[in-house]
Amino acid sequence: MxxxxxxxxxxxxxxxxxxxxxxxxxxxxxxxxxxxxxxxQTTNLLQDSPPHVYSDEFDCSSLNCSRISHVMTKKIINNPPPNACPEYFRWIHEDLRPWKNNGITREMVEKAKDFAHIRIVVVNGRVYTERYKKAFQTRDSITIWGFLQLLRFYPGKLPDLDFVLECGDKPVIKKRDHLRPGASVPPLFHYCGDDFSYDIVLPDWSFWGWPEVNIKPWDELKEDIREGNKRMKWKNREPYAYWKGNSKLGTARRDLIKCNASDGKDWKARLFGMDWHEEKKHGFKSSDLASQCTYRYKIYVEGVSWSVSQKYILACDSMTLIVKPRFHDFFTRSLSPTVHYWPIDEKNKCESIKFAVEWGNKYTDKAQKIGKAGSTFVQESLAMEYVYDYTFHLLNEYAKLMRYKPTVPRGAIETCSETLVCSVRGQKKRFFKHSMVKNPSNDLPCELPHFYEQGKLRDFLEMKENLTTQVLSWERSER
Known part of the structure; x- marks a missing residue:
């Protein structure tokens, strides 16, 4: 027991x-x-709390910006160092160079507003806008919208700001008007620039959609185009150069349309004029950009000035034929001829296009490589994250030059994403909601590269010019 x-x-x-x-x-x-x-979780999330999720559902009947909670800066911790920004970010330093020595004063901005459509002011993280004249369609509203999305993407990271923006087609601050040493140059933001102006270039409204012509926000449309590229291999595409657009805008386009096949002469171009009013009547059925990647070559030609179409054309995997442009937007200055596109002689468009197509059809691998390089550039280096990063760095560098503390202008109104959504209907509202930033970024902006050393910038521009000259010499030898 x-x-x-x-x-x-x-x-x-x-x-x-x-x-x-x-x-x-x-x-x-x-x-x-x-x-x-x-x-x-600590590595990937914002300090003290997960990323703030912005709601796109709200009651418009009683909405007021002052009632919307202010999103404070949240420090991002334990994240890897930011990636280097794409090369075209270097142009930020060049565009701001006129104010590098003496800075930007309130008087300069007041002078610049004489040319502007809108003014945007940030004080303590809140946004105030003032409109001076009516812009074409809704360019001004969508531009303001894009800026508001930047603040949602990087909440609390931009300093107080005061800047004005022109929403027209052509640059307006002419260098010839400011030749006197020490002349005060009005700082004016714009969608494009040229060698004869001081306009500060920033991303245009179309990145957040162009509702009047049914062009989707860029982040959605570039994916549609990417999928469209898969439907037809490059070598199976039509072996001609394609262009479709408003042929009545600008001398270059009116001249281009003459390159259509006629009188027994085939310039290897297939060109189609388009009337946007007629397109709208028929539901934009023949203007779907994602369905226009069926030719081996696509033509880019300016209208009144630069055209927002360049990114859509480059995205197609087709070898882009660029008729020598006068204007540039924020990213195109870093494109290189025979690398990202094929240069077309603006004085002999038809002959130049024919030569490009015949060259590409003879050297298909090389032509396909150029097309892919241009497409990769806009699909990757022009992703919306980089569009926001470019705008962030541009405005942040601009703020460093300001010699005064911004205040809310008399007559300005507080503006926020929610009130803009509530002010529109139909396609405009759908595009706003689609392009609305839902979450702050978990990452820091990419690292801004240093300015071009003048010798290296000169070498880069000479290299581009030499490549273009080489192509033109090939053309002349074939005539």
């Missing part, structure tokens, strides 16, 4: 020991998982 009781006691002790051992192991494993999980 005594031995049996002793045996039971030993068994009980062993059982209890095993239970304790298993429980201890489970606790240890749970703690390890908890620590690892917490570490991963």
């Amino acid at each position: 005594i031995d049996r009781h002793r045996s039971r006691g030993v068994q009980s002790t062993v059982a209890i020991f095993l239970v304790v051992l298993i429980f201890t192991a489970l606790i240890s494993q749970w703690l390890d998982i908890s620590i690892v999980t917490k570490s991963l």
Whole structure:
């Protein structure tokens, strides 16, 4: 009896020991998982809380910007160093160079507003806007919208700002009007620039959609085009140069349309004029950009000035034929001839296009490589994250030049994403909601590259000119 009781006691002790051992192991494993999980969360999320999620559902009947909570700066911790920005970010320094020495004063901005459509002011993280004249269609509203999305993408990271923007087609601050040494140049933001102006170039409205002509926001449309590219291999595409657009805008387009095949002469171009009013009547059925990547070559030609179409054309995988442009937007200055596109002689468009097509059809691998390089450039280096990063760095560098503290102008109204959404209907509202930033970025903006050393910038521009000259010499040798 005594031995049996002793045996039971030993068994009980062993059982209890095993239970304790298993429980201890489970606790240890749970703690390890908890620590690892917490570490991963700390690495990827914003300090003290997960990323703030912006709602796109709100009651428009009682909406007021002042009632919307202010999103404060949240420090991003334990993230890897930011990636280097694309090369075209270097042009930020060049565009701001006129104000590098003496800075930007309130008087300069007041002078610039004489040319502007809108003024945007940021004071303590809140946005105020003032409109001076009516812009074409809704360019001004969509531009303001894009800026508001930047503030949602990088909440609290931009300093106080005061800047004005022109929403027309052509640059307006002419260099010839400011030749006197020490002349005060009005700082004016604009969608494009040229070699004869001081306009500060920033991304245009179309990145957030162009509702009047049914062009989707860029982040959605570039994916549609990417999928469209997969439907037809490059070598199976029509072996001609394609262009479709408003042929009545600008001398270059009116001249281009003459290159259509006629009178027994085939310039290897297939050109289609388009009336946007007629397109709208028929539901934009023939203007779907994602369905226009069926030719080996696509032509870009300016209208009144630069055209927002360039990114859509480059995205097609087709070798882009660019009729020598006068104007540039914020990214195109870093494109290189025979690398990202093929240059077309503006004085001999038809002959130049014919030569380009015949060259590409003879050297298909090289032509396809050029097309792919241009497409990769806009699909990757022009992703919306970089559009926001470019605007962020441009405005941040601009703010460093300001020699005064911004205040809310008399007559300006507080503006926020929610009130802009509530002010529109139909396609405009759908595009706003689609392009609305839903979450702040978990990453820092890319790292802004240093300014061009003047010698290197000169070498880069000479290299582009030499490549273009080489192509033109090939053309002349074939005539």
